[in-house]
Amino acid sequence: MSASLTLPAPAKLNRMLHIVGRRDDGYHELQTLFQIIDLSDSLTLTLREDGNIHLSTPLDGVACEDNLIVRAARLLQRHANTTQGATLAIDKRLPMGGGLGGGSSNAATVLAGLNKLWQLGLSSEALAKLGLELGADVPVFIHGHSAWAEGVGEKLTTVTLDTPWFVIIHPAVSVSTPRVFQDPELTRDSRPITMARALQGGASEWRNDCEAVVKKRYPQVAEALDWLARYAPSRLTGTGGCLFATFESEKAARTVAELAGQRWPAWAARGLNTSPLQDALGC
Known part of the structure; x- marks a missing residue:
């Protein structure tokens, strides 16, 4: 096996996101549809025999100890009780705080990649x-399939969704997920629906319960949503700030993008x- 792997860490969209309750521990019960998209970061993992975990591409404003890819590597190292180490490098394309799951996807790629390396x-x-200890979205990237998710997003059922082209906009604002979920105006009592009903209802009935709060607290997001809605129905992904709309053709999507x-x-x-990632690992 090669002593180095270069792997994608793809983004996701929440095609819908309903908040159906709040748990005693403060977390929220969700129902959502995750879809992987072909927009991704790229990570290179290189074997080290000295046991060290070294990040060769630190992110501005993020301490190495707090970086999810370093945390993921060390978590796996402890779990497996291995003396092997790795040098981690990331080519970061996905915006931070954008609701595209970039940090969770990075962590998943490190876990899956180092498991192989x-x-x-x-x-x-x-x-x-293991990934759930790092974030609720990590499991969907580990399994690597479109999925219906419940709980905090960790109870996954593989589904097959349509695969349109998307236009994704990042309105130059980082949305705080804790701030959104702590907002007193957030809808927390959507009526639960079945997976079958969610899939049968389709995009015309899907919504994101976080959108109203994010639009109110982040005017930049509201402006971008309104602009994109001129071309196709637009929606927030996750807690934002990225938003998206679907298009039937690559040409139409690239024109609007x-x-x-x-x-x-x-x-x-x-x-x-x-x-x-599944393709790159041969899964």
Whole structure:
């Protein structure tokens, strides 16, 4: 096996997000549809025999000890009781605080990649359970499929979604997820629905319960949502600040993304049902 792996860490969209309750521990009960998209960061993991975990590409404003990819590597190292180490490098393309799951996806790629590089042989289920200690979205990236999710987002059922083209806009604002979930105006009592009903209802009935609060607290997001809605129905992903709209053709998506790019960072991306990480690892 090569002593180095370069792997994608793809983004996700929440095609819908309903908040159906609040737990005693302060976390919220969710129902959501995750879809992987072909927009991603890239990570290179290189084997070290000295046992050290070294981040060669630190992020401005983020201490190495707090970086999720370092935390993921050390968590796996402790769990497996291995003396192997790794040098971690990231080519960061996904915006931080954008609701695209970039940090969780980075952590998942490190867990899955080091599991292979270190030849640990852990199952996806074991890695997903471990990843949940780092964040509620990590398991969906470990399993690498479009999924219906409940609980805090960790109870996953694989689904097959349509795979349109998306225009994604990041309105140059980082939305605080804790701030959104602590907001007294947040809807927390949506009526639970079944997975079958959610899939049958389709995009015309999907919504994001965080959107109203985010639009009110972050005017930049509201402005971008209104702009994108001129071309297709737009929606927040996760707690934002990224937002998206669906398009039937690559040409239409790229045309609108180019127009959006004159005001904000914007991308055209294709929806996927299987993560490119699974393909890269041969899963």
